[in-house]
Amino acid sequence: MNRLLLGGILSLLMVGVGLVWWQGRAQVEQEAPPPPEPVETPEPDVLPSADVTDMRGPTPPEATELSREQRRFFRYDRNRDLRITRNEMLSTRTSAFRKLDKDGNNLLTFEEWAVSTADKFDGADANRDGELTQGEFATTAPKRRARPACRC
Structure with a gap:
């Protein structure tokens, strides 16, 4: 009997809470401001303009010419x-x-x-510090073969 009475009281309490929440929500919707009026958009044919004569951007970086050996070095570095x-x-x-x-x-x-690559590295590393400087790396350049003047 106690369970039945407790269940009825909890049901009535939940219905009451639902009604209070529903009424509060309805009151908030009544007092809400009206939706904003539509803003006129400019004609699509008119482009915005600005005076940019006094504006300056960052200076572009300077490009430097690298030698063939420097380009080869930077491919590895x-x-x-x-x-x-x-x-x-x-x-x-x-x-x-x-x-x-x-x-x-x-x-x-x-x-x-x-093994082959490590041997080549060790041969080029003159001061044995485990790193190649640009001068040491230059010794690893492939030897160029002379091309014949014609393909006879």
Whole structure:
């Protein structure tokens, strides 16, 4: 019996709360301001204009001509700190895999490639500090072959 009485009281309480909420919402909607009046938009044929004679933007950066060796150096120097670390040198050597196949099985293992590249890096690193300066890097340039004057 107590459960039935308690259930009835809770039901009436919930209905009362719902009615109060519904009435409060209706009152808020009545006192709400009217919707704003539509704003006239300018004609689409008229473009806005401004006086920009006194305005100045930032100066553009100056372009400098790089030598062939500097361009080659910056292809390896990814973080532009003017030094090439071992990781920077190894990361760009993927196109040389075919040349590095020592056992001739048409499969290049990472060890074959890494040993050759690490040896090349160690040969160029004259002061043995683990980084290549621009002068040290210049010694790793591929040797140019003389091209024949004609294709006879």
